[in-house]
């Protein structure tokens with residue numbers, strides 16, 4: 001019998017194809033993300049919370065999968081991300097990572113540290129981050145600037161890659177007074193810039209910029225060669241783009257924010273919709289500043 005040819009096994013319940021013996025693409029790593037930025041190619045990121053969607057996103061060419069605490073809203077039906085626990089994040093991170101292993105996926109997996117899991121001290125953040133890294137994440141994400149800088153440095157020095165998150169930070173939605181654009185006046189924009197540069201100096205390698213005016217996110221991106229901005233509602237001047245998977249597939253319980261585009265409407269199936277997102281980001285057609293961003 002020829003053992004080099006995998007025998008396709010029928011898998012029930014719409015689960016994943018059997019793992020192929022050889023990965024056809026090289027795994028995404030921090031150096032590869034730096035290379036993308038260096039050659040001016042946009043970085044793509046989508047959220048995923050389970051094995052199958054993660055595998056499909058990977059197959060569609062998405063470079064980074066975010067196990068976002070937005071799962072609290074889209075999977076658990078919570079009214080904000082504040083109620084998401086570390087145990088829930090561990091469970092979903094493990095599911096995503098298992099899905100990727102199953103198909104020899106290559107995506108870089110970022111997992112959100114949930115509210116309350118990193119706020120006390122850098123040591124608490126390290127313990128929480130260890131749970132997500134041991135679940136298979138490659139990087140953890142945490143929200144906020146200023147007070148988080150020491151925590152980011154503490155994690156990076158101990159070998160944990162960190163994605164920062166500035167602008168609209170959903171875990172502090174109650175303090176911010178709602179889901180509003182951040183950094184609109186000059187003082188707030190300057191504060192965002194200072195926070196971003198301090199986080200880059202502390203070693204953050206990626207930074208989500210959410211609901212920030214186009215000029216502010218462009219300026220921050222240009223000022224940070226070592227930390228790559230991933231925008232959501234921040235215009236087309238960032239190093240990459242992220243969307244919540246349910247939003248870009250047109251599955252939502254309320255009204256979508258203006259920065260979302262429904263890629264499913266024209267695509268017909270989930271993999272094609274994700275591939276269309278990748279193509280639109282890389283070609284520069286998404287986001288369109290006139291439609292999906294704020295001046």
Ligand code: KIV
Nearest residue numbers: 047068069070208242
């Ligand atoms: O939790 C999440 O999905 C996020 C994205 C909105 C960037 O943080």
